[in-house]
Amino acid sequence: MSPTIAIIGAGPCGLTLARLLERKGVDYVVYERDESDDSNRRGGSLDIHAETGQLALKEAGLFNEFKKHARYEDTSFAIANQQGERVFQIGQARDAPEIDRVLLRQILLDSIPKEKVRWNHVLKSVTLEQDGQHILQFTNGSSASGFKLVIGADGAWSKVRASITPAKPQYSGNHYIESRINPDSPYYPTMVSKVGAGTLMCLGSSKEIVTQRQGNGSYRIYLGVTVPENFVRGGIVDLEDTESTRRLFLSSEFFGNWAEELKDLIRYSEDFRSWPLYYMAPEAVSWNSVPGLTLVGDAAHVATPNGEGVNCAMADALSLASKIATYGTDALDRAVVEYEEDMFRRGVEHIKSGSTFLT
Incomplete structure (x- = not known):
């Protein structure tokens, strides 16, 4: 049955x-x-x-288990411009802890x-x-x-x-190109000192670079770009070729005129992956x-x-x-x-x- x-x-x-x-x-x-x-x-x-996810976990009887792993220190959030100048920042005041x-x-x-x-x-x-x-x-x-x-x-x-x-779903016209900087990267100590906990969102020229700390201490990097839907699947960029991918996104077509410290996020990123953005x-x-x-x-x-x-x-x-x-x-x-x-x-x-x- x-x-x-x-x-x-x-x-x-x-x-x-x-x-x-x-x-x-x-x-x-x-x-x-x-x-x-x-x-x-x-x-x-x-x-x-x-009021949503936590409430569901409470009703499920799992909130205490969730709290054992939730990262309240990563609720900090900042917005910067394409020169890396922070224009908005909040600390650990939000009741929205992170979890992988x-x-x-x-x-x-x-x-x-x-x-x-x-x-x-x-x-x-x-x-x-x-x-x-x-x-x-x-x-x-x-x-x-x-x-x-x-x-x-x-x-x-x-x-x-x-x-x-x-x-x-409809294609939004935008992609995230996801990558990461791991603790064994030579750039990692600089990443920790400049970004720290939580999420940093850098905006400018209809583009975006987001960094977000993960539970194992690594950082995920998201490059937000406006590109055709077939940008990756159509072979416009080969994300398996790490060096050519870095060169493309460091070019004037994408992030070439951004601050050097933000371009370092691309220079030291690894494991590029595509995330086309869709919506209903x-x-x-x-x-x-x-x-x-x-x-x-x-x-x-x-x-x-x-x-x-x-x-x-x-x-x-x-x-x-x-x-x-x-x-x-x-x-x-x-x-x-x-x-x-x-x-x-x-x-x-x-x-x-x-x-x-x-x-």
């Missing part, structure tokens, strides 16, 4: 929902594309907000039974049978059905979404509720980075779990309708507050 609910995606959103359902005694299963719980160790640092994404995910994974997560299940499609049942088809050749509710927590390129709405049109975050299906997090309302993404997603998980607990598993359609009304409002606000610094 199939569990009552299928959750597609074992990121912070899907796992928060799973943990909340676990505590409420609702049967579920999580399907995740990763091969195992340690096969994806990438991801940056997340600031978890009191992989660590938050592990806390959530450890809080639910291991057999509730099915690894190496990449969702291929969701089909509707004549009896009204949704069948999940996976790329490994397996399938699953018999669920009363399938929840897409499968990110911006959700496969569940296609069975609910034709809406798709606000008017697309609304649809007629589909019995047996719904979306949470980026699957419903992906936005350009604004510091709210994981918090909005965890708020979705809390809202949906609460509605399910209120109406019970025999009235899931009613629970979903009320959840979606709440989520639509929150999702549109989230998208509209997305970063616009590059436009």
